[in-house]
Amino acid sequence: MVHGALGGVAGAGAVEIARLGGLWRVTRPWHPGLRPFLRSYVGYWEAVTSPYRARLVPTGHATLLINLAEPFSQVRRLGVPGGDSGRIGSLVVGVEDRPAICVHPGGQEAIRVEFTPLGAYRLFGLPMSELTNLAIEIEDVLGPAAGFLVERLASTRDWAARFDLLDAALLARLDFGPEPTPEVTHAWHLLTGSAGAIPIARIAAEVGWSQGYLTRRFTQQVGLPPKASARVLRFRRAVALLNRGTTSLTEISTICGFYDQAHLNRDFRAIAGTTPGQMVAARRVEGAVALSPSADSSKTRSTAGR
Structure with a gap:
């Protein structure tokens, strides 16, 4: 070692x-x-x-x-x-x-x-x-x-x-990698700057592309479409607020742009395969959340892809 x-x-x-x-x-x-x-x-x-x-x-x-x-x-x-x-x-x-x-x-x-x-x-x-x-x-x-x-x-x-x-x-x-296009770079900064809260139509209008063209070029260079990226960014902001331990789930839902707490819970299940409460309580390892022996159940597998 x-x-x-x-x-x-x-x-x-x-x-x-x-x-x-x-x-x-x-x-x-x-x-x-x-x-x-x-x-x-x-x-x-x-x-x-x-x-x-x-x-x-x-x-x-x-x-x-x-x-x-x-x-x-x-x-x-x-x-x-x-x-x-x-x-x-x-x-x-x-x-x-x-x-x-x-x-x-x-x-x-x-x-x-x-x-x-x-x-x-x-x-x-x-x-x-x-x-x-x-x-x-x-x-x-x-x-x-x-x-x-x-x-x-x-x-x-x-x-x-x-x-x-x-x-x-x-x-x-x-020295050899491709440069992201300025429009995609600007779209990414708009999306991250708002933690996924800015409408995709507004981003497209600001960069001067149609939504369809923006989605194609953005997905190629970022890896996820703008809408899916926004969903992950909202999730990450909610996780950060949860980790502070001073904000209720209802308040987090409002701050992060979820329709309601049920919407927040559904996105946590789909993106993280767990609930907000379970994620906060879990022990962390480098870059991941540790699992108990029973945590990877068939129920987790079925909800993760929804």
Whole structure:
């Protein structure tokens, strides 16, 4: 197990290692050249090795997970035919609007990077619509060089050096990736700035496109249509308010633009496969919600796709 060394490199800042629950987390300030494209960048390993099952809840971002030790036994997307990855190591996860169940045998050590959808579009170099609600082996998205990078990261004995290697690989991809169109970029900023509350017709009018054309181009570059993206953004705002613990579900429904509390509950079931109350009470693991042995029931599977 690599416990890493404190330190860093010129211009990158110091590496910080801290225990958070059952994980040791490793962070340092993001490289300035990557900062516009990132939403999270963290290394971690288990403080106590133990098997776990967790529900991956949509974040509105795309994820790159570099697995440095034991692979996942399974990543299974709920409500998606053929959405079972089987055994999988390092992976790319596209933008999601439904949950997944991941199963790990224990002994996980990884680097998890979350990108904005448009940042992922540029860094991955392919339409984000090809990755929606999928977990795909890293080499199938980023090519054979990604496999060599994973091997180098796993064999490196220092976390600062690991981050340097990954930073360099990501920065190199920026030189070759496609630029999002200005209209889609503006539409995304309007949608995120309102946390999904702005009408899609208003966005289309502001960027000067028809709704149909906006939907096609937006879906290609973001991964979800504008309406589905807005739904995930409202969900994420509701989760943030729930985590504060100071606002009632009725108030959250109104603030986030749900018709009523029943509408909020339906979207939580569809997007996260759980209720607001269950999600707040659940123990968190890195990027996911831990499950009890009975949490992945047939009832959860049937409601997740609605």
